[in-house]
Amino acid sequence: MTRWDAETAVVGLGAWGAAALWRLASRGVDVVGFERFTAGHTLGSSHGCSRMLRLARPEHPGLVPLARRSKELWEQLTDTERDTASGRESLFTACGGLAIGPEDGRVAGGTLRAARAHGVPVRTFTASALRFRHPRHTGVPRRHIGVWEPSAGVVRPEPALRAMLTAAEQAGARVATDSRITQVEHIPGGVRLHTPHASLTARQVVLTAGAWLPALLPGLPLQTVRMPLARFRELETDSGFDPESFPSFRRELDDGRILWGSGTQDTQNVSLALYDGMGEGKPFDPEDTDRSVSAEDWSDLARLLPAKVPGLETVPARVAVGTRTHAPDGMYVLGRPGGDPRVIVAGGAGIHGLAQAPGIGEAVADLATGTPSPVPLDFLSPDRFN
Ligand SMILES: Cc1cc2nc3c(=O)[nH]c(=O)nc-3n(C[C@H](O)[C@H](O)[C@H](O)COP(=O)(O)OP(=O)(O)OC[C@H]3O[C@@H](n4cnc5c(N)ncnc54)[C@H](O)[C@@H]3O)c2cc1C
The missing domain is CATH 3.50.50.60 (FAD/NAD(P)-binding domain)
Incomplete structure (x- = not known):
């Protein structure tokens, strides 16, 4: 015993x-x-x-095999769910993911380099092709590229x-x-x-x-910091924010910040967030259960919308505050x-x-x-x- x-x-x-x-x-x-x-x-x-799942992980080569194994296991679990609970919402969807930014940058460039190094299939296109395929992304400089990773997906x-x-x-x-x-x-x-x-x-x-x-x-x-995520309503219904036209994306802006989010899913509005980079964000004590939101949580992001993602209301319908914990x-x-x-x-x-x-x-x-x-x-x- x-x-x-x-x-x-x-x-x-x-x-x-x-x-x-x-x-x-x-x-x-x-x-x-x-x-x-x-x-x-x-x-x-x-x-x-x-949440986005990407196989072409530029942050560290060691993350790629972890992401590959994770995807296999999500697919396995999704199949089990389908068998045992038909009609329940899917937990993983392989819908692809988009990275936008300079070719030598950390988002699109990083994704492309990681994809080449690890044999992850991706397609790249120019800024003008991007404007044609995903017209809700505006103001993308000509020197930026789009990298489409079909094997990426989202987890609920x-x-x-x-x-x-x-x-x-x-x-x-x-x-x-x-x-x-x-x-x-x-x-x-x-x-x-x-x-x-x-x-x-x-x-x-x-x-x-x-x-x-x-x-x-x-x-x-x-270290733990606050992590606000905002949901914006479309100004008009069916205006190009469905997941095919406006898929999960990360977009490196000229000032180095990363705008990321995904289109409307089910009854959800468009989700968007702005990532300033490591070390940014307000330190957060997890014992503090106050998750109330102030305009500071979304105003920088909302100011970007007319130039970068037009067609959305500029006051969010909802903002949720999560937390992000990371090592140095x-x-x-x-x-x-x-x-x-x-x-x-x-x-x-x-x-x-x-x-x-x-x-x-x-x-x-x-x-x-x-x-x-x-x-x-x-x-x-x-x-x-x-
Ligand atoms: C807005 C936002 C967007 C994100 N986007 C993505 C994305 O696109 N892709 C992606 O992969 N990830 C994304 N993430 C990150 C991802 O959600 C987190 O990395 C992940 O959920 C962390 O999981 P965890 O289990 O480590 O922590 P948690 O989910 O916080 O779980 C920790 C658990 O421990 C419990 N606990 C704590 N102390 C004790 C105790 N003493 N005794 C018992 N239980 C205890 C807590 O109650 C909690 O349930 C995002 C996160 C946020 C906030």
Whole structure:
């Protein structure tokens, strides 16, 4: 009989924790997941508008195999959902993705370089061809290009999270919601996890608490900032913002900022956000549950619209404030801090983490079971800043 209440415990069931739970349970690991709120709540990062999945990842070559594996697993989960819950909304759609910007820039140029380096099929077109194909993007300088990645797609966070948790439970995982872990106590050969009312022992713990990670593991080099995302109504209905005409995109502006978003989906308005770059944004304490919005959250973006994306109201119909957590180099952290065999940490998913969740969950399962990972993970080591 085992001396542990669970072989592995996962703390935090956002996208990364749910994926870790799913991939661990599907290997037969005795695993329990804890979530301090309800599954799919709106105070973390894994809710709201659809998330882009791109294979041609310019940020680091190591992200490409993770993205490829994630896509395979999303497709697998989507097929399972189709079989078991026909009529339910799709969690992953391979609808392609667009990158716009200078050829030597980080968005279109970066995508093109990553695609060439990793054999990801893309099509490129000039600024004038872009104006013809996607006329809602205006004011694109002549020296900019468009890069179309047909294998890219979008993930819907809520159904995706539900599907991963369901798959985890079907494979034997236990899920405890409204269960906040207040302390991770290191004990010989394992950990004792404390909630306000009980404690549980496990041989190892996977910490996937997003913006709350530093509270559980002090010293992790992660920073969290506010991340507003606005939804704009079309001035006229059916005016070229459907997903085919105005697909998920990232567009590098002349001042280096990145405008990104996607067209109308179902009954949703057009989603848009402006990314100033790493290190920008207001620091955010995740314990602060105030997600109220001010004009400061959307006015810079709205000012750009008439010149860059005309045809939308310039006051958003809705603004939601999410959070973005990242390490100083903009990457994630994934690994065993200090080589501790009792702890795995996976977090700092930044603005690209949701789509990568299944690949991350798989990498966590490799680490937890001592299986050599086919994907090199050293570049994500939590100790790389020491
Ligand atoms: C506006 C916006 C747009 C984005 N666009 C994209 C995109 O296009 N593509 C993409 O791939 N990604 C995108 N992202 C990023 C992506 O959503 C995040 O990287 C991802 O959701 C992070 O998941 P996570 O599981 O690490 O964190 P979270 O979702 O925050 O999950 C952490 C969980 O841990 C729980 N928790 C914390 N502390 C405890 C505790 N002590 N005990 C128990 N539970 C605890 C929390 O309640 C929470 O549920 C976007 C993010 C935002 C905000």
